[in-house]
Amino acid sequence: MQATEVKALLEEQLPDSEVLVEGEGCDFRLTVISDQFHGALPVKRQQMVYHHLNDFIANGTIHAVTMTTLTRDEWEKRKSQD
Template structure:
C-alpha cells in the first residue's frame, strides 16, 4: 500500500481531515488534523481512525500505524 492511498482513504472518510502520511509498504506514520476530533479523548480519536483502517490491518496490507491526531486548533497551537 502506498502512503498516498492511506491519505486519500482517510481524507475521504474523516470529515474535513488533512492527513500527512510517511512510510510505505505496511508501516505508516500518520498526522491527522480534523474538527471531528474536538471533545474526544485520545483513545476515542484513535478508534475513529482505526475504524477506517481495520479491514486493511486484518488483511495484512497495513501492519503498523503510528498516529498523531489533532483538532485544527491543537495543530495551529503546535505550529505557532
C-alpha cells in the same frame, strides 16, 4: 499500500480532515487533523481513525500504524511552537 492511498482513504472517510502520512509498504506514521476530534479523548480519536483502517490491518496490507490526532486549533498551536 502507498502513503497516498492511505491519505486519500482517510480524507475521504473523515470529511474536512487533513492527513499527513509518512512511510510506505505496511508501516505508516499518521498525523490526522480534524475538528471531528474536538472533545474526544485520545483513545476515541484513534478509534475513529482505526475504524477506517481495520480491514487493511486485518488482511496484512497495513502492519503498523503510529498516529497523532489533533483538532485544527491543536495543530496550529503545535506548528507555532516548532
